[in-house]
Amino acid sequence: xxxxxxxxxxxxxxxxxxxxxxxxxxxxxxGLTGTHIGCDTSQCGACNVLIDGAAVKACTxxxxxAQGAQVTTIEGLGSTDAxxxxxxxxxxxxxxxxxxxxxxxxxxxxxxxxxxGTKLTSELVTHELEGNLCRCTxxxxxxxxxxxxxxxxxxxxx
Amino acid sequence: xxxxxxxxPASVSAATAAxxxxxxxxxxxxxxxTLIPAMKSRLRMPDALVDLTGLGLSGISRDxxxxxxxxxxxxxxxxxxxxxxxxLACLAGGIGDAxxxxxxxxxxxxxxxxxxxxxxAAALAxxxxxxxxxxSFAADDFFQGMFTTALAESEIxxxxxxxxxxxxSYAKFRHPASRYAMVGVYVARxxxxxxxxxxGAGPGVFRWTDAxxxxxxxxxxxxxxxxxxxxxTDIHASAEYRAHLCGVMLKQAxxxxx
Numbered sequence: 001x002x003x004x005x006x007x008x009x010x011x012x013x014x015x016x017x018x019x020x021x022x023x024x025x026x027x028x029x030x031g032l033t034g035t036h037i038g039c040d041t042s043q044c045g046a047c048n049v050l051i052d053g054a055a056v057k058a059c060t061x062x063x064x065x066a067q068g069a070q071v072t073t074i075e076g077l078g079s080t081d082a083x084x085x086x087x088x089x090x091x092x093x094x095x096x097x098x099x100x101x102x103x104x105x106x107x108x109x110x111x112x113x114x115x116x117g118t119k120l121t122s123e124l125v126t127h128e129l130e131g132n133l134c135r136c137t138x139x140x141x142x143x144x145x146x147x148x149x150x151x152x153x154x155x156x157x158x
Numbered sequence: 159x160x161x162x163x164x165x166x167p168a169s170v171s172a173a174t175a176a177x178x179x180x181x182x183x184x185x186x187x188x189x190x191x192t193l194i195p196a197m198k199s200r201l202r203m204p205d206a207l208v209d210l211t212g213l214g215l216s217g218i219s220r221d222x223x224x225x226x227x228x229x230x231x232x233x234x235x236x237x238x239x240x241x242x243x244x245x246l247a248c249l250a251g252g253i254g255d256a257x258x259x260x261x262x263x264x265x266x267x268x269x270x271x272x273x274x275x276x277x278x279a280a281a282l283a284x285x286x287x288x289x290x291x292x293x294s295f296a297a298d299d300f301f302q303g304m305f306t307t308a309l310a311e312s313e314i315x316x317x318x319x320x321x322x323x324x325x326x327s328y329a330k331f332r333h334p335a336s337r338y339a340m341v342g343v344y345v346a347r348x349x350x351x352x353x354x355x356x357x358g359a360g361p362g363v364f365r366w367t368d369a370x371x372x373x374x375x376x377x378x379x380x381x382x383x384x385x386x387x388x389x390x391t392d393i394h395a396s397a398e399y400r401a402h403l404c405g406v407m408l409k410q411a412x413x414x415x416x
Contacts, residue, residue: 001164018163021194055257056260057261064166108256131255131256131257
C-alpha cells in the first residue's frame with residue numbers, strides 16, 4: 001500500500017505491504033538505521049522512536065499507523081556536529097558500552113523529560129527505564145546520562 | 159508477519175462494515191501491543207485488520223458516580239487523567255512500560271481479556287459498565303474466562319464506565335520480564351460494600367468473594383487463604399504460590415487505599 005510518513009520533519013512517500021512495521025520502513029526503505037531492532041518482541045526498547053513526541057516501540061507499530069503523525073528518530077534529534085543535549089550527555093557520562101541500545105535509551109530519556117520535566121532523579125529514571133534493556137548492563141552511566149541530559153535541556157531552553 | 163488488508167475507518171459503522179465485509183478472518187486493531195506480537199509469531203494470521211484508533215473513542219469524563227473512559231484511551235492518558243479514581247490511575251501507570259503505555263488502550267485490554275491483564279481486575283472491582291456499539295454489559299457478565307468475553311463477533315467496545323468508589327487500590331506482583339501480573343488484586347470500597355478482584359492467578363479474572371465478605375463484616379483478612387484448586391500452575395509459579403501471593407497482594411492493596 002501507498003503511505004506518506006513524516007519523519008524528522010520531512011515527508012516520505014513509501015510503498016510497502018500493510019504488514020510492514022514502522023521500524024522496517026525506517027531501516028530498510030529509508031536507510032535510517034539508527035533505530036535498532038533488538039528483541040523484536042516489544043521488550044528491549046532499542047527501536048524507540050518518538051511519535052508526536054511520545055516514545056513508542058517502532059517494532060510493535062505498523063508503518064501505516066504512523067501516517068499523519070510526526071515521527072522523530074535518533075537521526076532527527078541532533079547531528080554529528082551538533083549533538084542533542086541528551087546525546088551529548090550520553091557521550092560525556094559514558095552512557096554506553098557496545099552502543100546497541102543507545103538510540104532507544106536516548107529516546108527513553110526524551111520521554112522522561114516530556115513526562116516529568118528536566119529535573120529528574122536517578123530513582124525516577126531507574127524506574128522509568130523499565131522498558132529498555134542494556135545487555136552490557138551499563139545502567140549506572142545510562143541513568144547518570146539521562147539525569148544530566150535532562151538538566152542540560154533545561155539550560156538550553158533557559 | 160503475513161500481509162493483510164488494512165482498513166482505517168473514521169466511524170464505528172464503517173469499522174463494523176469493514177469487519178463484516180472481510181473475506182476470511184478480520185480482527186480489530188487498537189494499540190496493537192498484543193495483536194501485533196501475536197501476528198509476528200503467526201499465532202494470528204488475519205486477512206484484514208480494522209484500525210479502531212480513528213473512531214474518536216478516546217477521552218475521560220465524569221458523569222455522576224461514574225468515570226467514563228473511551229475505549230481507545232491510552233494507558234498513559236488514564237494514568238494521568240483518571241484522578242477521580244486514584245487506584246485506577248495507578249493501575250494504568252503500571253501496565254507494561256512507558257512506551258507500551260503510549261500505545262496500549264483500555265478497550266484493547268478488556269476485549270482481549272488476557273488472564274494476567276490489569277484492566278479486567280479494575281473493571282470487575284469497580285463494577286464497570288462496558289458499552290459497545292450495540293449495547294452494554296456489566297463487568298460481572300463480561301469476563302468469561304481466558305481470552306473470552308461476552309462480545310459478539312464484530313462488536314466494538316466504545317467506552318467503559320467505572321463506578322467511582324470511596325476508596326480503592328491495586329497491588330500486583332509482576333513477572334519481572336513480561337511485566338504482566340503473576341497476581342494482581344484490586345480492592346474497592348463502594349457505598350454498597352467491598353468488591354475484590356484477582357487477576358493473574360487463575361484462568362481468568364474473578365471476584366474473591368471470601369475477601370469481600372470479610373471486609374464487609376469487618377473481620378480480619380490476615381488469615382484469608384484462597385483455595386489453590388482452580389489457580390494456574392506454570393513455569394513461573396505453582397498454584398499454591400499464587401494462592402499465597404493473593405493474600406499478600408490483598409494486604410498490600412488494603413494498606414494503600416486511596
